[in-house]
Amino acid sequence: MKIGSLALTVVALSAAPIDYGIRSAFATDFCVELTAAEFSRRIERRGDDNACAGSDTSNIKAAARDRARDNANNAIAPQCLSNVTLDIGQQACTRVNLVANTSPNNSWVDVPPAPKPDANKVKYIGQGIGSAAGVNLCAMAHDIRLRTRNVVDGHCSHGSGILPHRTFVTARAWARCAVICRTP
16 A cells, blocks of 8 residues: 555656646756847836726736736847847857757747746747848746726726725736757
8 A cells, every 4th residue: 555655646746847837847948038238129018907896806917917928028029030140049048058949849839948037928939030040039028017006987886885996907017039049
């Protein structure tokens, strides 16, 4: 009985990183964010959401954050695709002891490589074009701030005896270009 319990524990511990989406320990590819010295562009964007009071406020906060991150990543993407050359990519990868991954990989669309350094959202944006051809690129978004405010709104219900109000959330995020690097 003890051997069976031990085997089950080993299987459960081995599967835990996969169940929780922890890929970086096993990944060979990383999105390495470019520094300002390597590529000086960075874009900031906002995202908004709102709901009547009584709705789950964390959901509207999460939606606003996600919109801000997506807006920032989408805004920087064309600049990354057109201007980040293979030389810039190789320089960034070398900085973290990796090499640029130039092979096409469609699975990055669904699951982008792990970020270096950490980011709130990573998005694979494709291979560079023109003088940037051959380099695989990501955009990495970072949260800046989140603001909420409440406004009286007669269209919202007020079953709890307080004035009906709506909660508005505005989030801000910034994004920078990143290069997909792999272990040598």
